[in-house]
Amino acid sequence: MSDMVLMKGNEAIAEAAIKAGCRHYFGYPITPQTEVAAYMSKRMPKIGGVFLQAESEVAAINMVIGVASTGKRVMTSSSSPGISLKSEGISYLAGCDLPALVVNVQRGGPGLGGIQPSQSDYWQAVKGGSHGDFHNIVLAPASVQEMASLTVKGFELADKYRMVSMILADGTMGQMMEPVSLDIESTYSVKKPWAVTGTKGERQHNIVNSLFLQPEELEQKNFERYERYKLIEANEAMYEEYLMEDAEICVVAFGITSRVAKNAINEARKQGIKVGLIRPITLWPFPKAALLKAADKCKAFISVEMNMGQMIEDIELSIRCKKEVHLCCRTGGMIPSPEQVLAKIIEVDSKEA
Amino acid sequence: MATVNMLFAGFGGQGILFAGKFLAYKGLIEGKQVSWLPSYGPEMRGGTANCSVILSDAPIGSPIVDKPDVLIAMNLPSLDKYENSVVPGGKIFVDSTLIGRKVERTDVEVFYIPASGLASEKNIKTLANMIITGKVIKEVSEIGSDNLEAALNKVISARHQDMLKYNLDALNIGAEL
Numbered sequence: 330m331s332d333m334v335l336m337k338g339n340e341a342i343a344e345a346a347i348k349a350g351c352r353h354y355f356g357y358p359i360t361p362q363t364e365v366a367a368y369m370s371k372r373m374p375k376i377g378g379v380f381l382q383a384e385s386e387v388a389a390i391n392m393v394i395g396v397a398s399t400g401k402r403v404m405t406s407s408s409s410p411g412i413s414l415k416s417e418g419i420s421y422l423a424g425c426d427l428p429a430l431v432v433n434v435q436r437g438g439p440g441l442g443g444i445q446p447s448q449s450d451y452w453q454a455v456k457g458g459s460h461g462d463f464h465n466i467v468l469a470p471a472s473v474q475e476m477a478s479l480t481v482k483g484f485e486l487a488d489k490y491r492m493v494s495m496i497l498a499d500g501t502m503g504q505m506m507e508p509v510s511l512d513i514e515s516t517y518s519v520k521k522p523w524a525v526t527g528t529k530g531e532r533q534h535n536i537v538n539s540l541f542l543q544p545e546e547l548e549q550k551n552f553e554r555y556e557r558y559k560l561i562e563a564n565e566a567m568y569e570e571y572l573m574e575d576a577e578i579c580v581v582a583f584g585i586t587s588r589v590a591k592n593a594i595n596e597a598r599k600q601g602i603k604v605g606l607i608r609p610i611t612l613w614p615f616p617k618a619a620l621l622k623a624a625d626k627c628k629a630f631i632s633v634e635m636n637m638g639q640m641i642e643d644i645e646l647s648i649r650c651k652k653e654v655h656l657c658c659r660t661g662g663m664i665p666s667p668e669q670v671l672a673k674i675i676e677v678d679s680k681e682a
Numbered sequence: 683m684a685t686v687n688m689l690f691a692g693f694g695g696q697g698i699l700f701a702g703k704f705l706a707y708k709g710l711i712e713g714k715q716v717s718w719l720p721s722y723g724p725e726m727r728g729g730t731a732n733c734s735v736i737l738s739d740a741p742i743g744s745p746i747v748d749k750p751d752v753l754i755a756m757n758l759p760s761l762d763k764y765e766n767s768v769v770p771g772g773k774i775f776v777d778s779t780l781i782g783r784k785v786e787r788t789d790v791e792v793f794y795i796p797a798s799g800l801a802s803e804k805n806i807k808t809l810a811n812m813i814i815t816g817k818v819i820k821e822v823s824e825i826g827s828d829n830l831e832a833a834l835n836k837v838i839s840a841r842h843q844d845m846l847k848y849n850l851d852a853l854n855i856g857a858e859l
Contacts, residue, residue: 335703335710335718335836361722444722505745506703506718508710585744592743666748 333508338476338498339364339406341509342432343372345477346404349484349515351430352378353396353403355389357411360444361500362434365406386411390418390431397427398537400524402484406432408500409450410441412458419493420459424539426523426554428487430480431465432496434503437662445662446500448584449636454497455613455643462551464558465493466565467612469583473507479610485517486565490557497612499635501585501664561614568616569608572598576605578677579623581644581654582633583609586665590633593670602678612640617647624648628681631655633670635663653681684739686824687747691732691764692756692777697811700837701754702733704815705825708833709737712826717745730759737825752822754814756780756797773821775814793817795859801852809852816856827857 336344343365346354354373356366366382373380383389389405396403407415412433422429435450437443450458454467466486468479476498483494525535541547571591573579582590587608597604607623609616623630629652632641638656645654657673659665688705692698699720709716719734734747753768755761756777768774770789779798795817797810819825834849 333710335707335716500722501719501745504720504722506706507742507745508716588742589744589746595743664746666746667744 332510332512334511335506336473336509337364337504337506338470338473339434339503340368341473341477341511342406342480342496342498343368344511345480345513346430346484347372347376347378348511348513349402349481351402351404351484352376353401354379355381355383355392355403355405357383357386357389357407359408359411361436361446361503362406362408362432364503365432365434386414387418390415393429394418394421394425394427397422397429398425398525400521400526402430402488404430404432406434408434408436409438409447412450412453416453416459419465420457420461420463421539422493423457423459423463423465423554424461425537426491427537428484428491428493430483430487430494430496433498435497435499437660443662444500446585446664447635447660447662448499448586449639449660450497451612451634451636451639454495455615463492463554464613465495466490466561466614467495467497469497469610469612470502471584471587471608473502473505473509475610476502477509477511477513481513481515485515488519488521489517490561492557497584499585565611566614566616566618567610568619569606569610570619571606571608573605573607573623575603576623576626577628578602578604578631578674578681579627579629580604580606580631580633580670580674581609581620581640582606583612583640586633586635589665589667590670592667593674596667596671597674600675602674604674604678615643615647620644620647621649624651627652629653629655629677631657631673631677633657633665635665636660686737686752686822687750688735688737688752688754689732689747689750689764689767690735690754691730691760692811693759694731696731696756697808698731698756699733701811701815702735704812704833704837705737706735707836708825708829711829711832711836714738715740715742717742719745730757730763732760752818754818756811756814758783761785775818777810777814779810793821795856797856800855804851804855806848806852809848812849812852813856816853817859818856819853820857
């Protein structure tokens, strides 16, 4: 245990990014993710990195585009309204096929919303979240340890597939402290022959660009991108199963709500209800195969979310509407209680008996 | 020890988050599963501040303590807000210098500690939080009284090391009540 430290989730993201080789951070403060920027402002100058508090979120994401063009690992972080401001830049990163890490520590919305935790940017995150035909890889940590490990994973996947990885956390995950081992490093690296690093007179110019005025050419670009997305969907989906071996009811939840759900599931098991959990760790790609498999043996699904039920659509598509998907949710910055989830499990169990 | 769910509550500046962090670090040193979750936002400035701390032998599910086994209330709004959330048989620690009223519940164990008064008297005015924490450590046997100095070392920053002694003194004052 000697190498475990107590750290806020936001700080764990920042330190893990540094461990992963990120030396460029551009951000703008917003609750509840400001500790990422605060941590970077202290650490980056000491290790020869760049911390820059930009004049706005829009400026920060455009600085990310600049560094990403040179092939260096780069990141920005914000919370919900700030991510909307960055969305134009995220689309440009996709259009330029540039790797970068974007962190969203979600708060309640829409609009300026509130500052308490939420998962209401699910659709925005998993559907690309900006204009154009594209996806981001979306990772949903459920512990401070995963805030660190998925940050490293995010950089690696971004490099591997030349696209944006997004950490989709929430205010609770960002603010809570748990023991974390920072004995982590990035073992994956890839050559980036496309990077804009100066030709030194030895090669043709590299051009990083998202403007393609010939529709034939733009179509080919999008086709090529979707070939990569197919590979990602086939190979990169991650999930955790909890007590699913004999489960008749399958709870689906990610991030903080998966932890609330585990408390409720443990209670329900004591009452003899066979219930388990599938926790998507990647929200895009969504762990469709695991859910479809569960649909053949479970009588019903319950989606536990901190929004009005945005993930239900992905669950229904994954299980091809074979079973009913019930919703247990809070929104606007409220967090479901284990009692609320337990009551829903009991209700669904008796309804589907 | 199975699991102890604690809620520290008071107003901003009383060291509510610090006291919780101290016990979380103590648990970490002892190889327990721990979580610490603060309230955040505007309510911290002059209003109520609170933090959920869980110490457990088993992996921790939700880090949110909405039914505490142990409530530490350091101002009246906190006692008003959380008194009814304590589980039956739980323990409530009240800073009786700042809270005039008594706990109304009869199914919980209550400890009245004049922590803020004692802190002023002993000239460690900012450490009422640690006096009350000293009493908590004494009365909640699952927490245990080992590794106090080691845990303080983790939560007191290098440039405030001179405060370590005063924190230990405060914990001792609480433990002797």
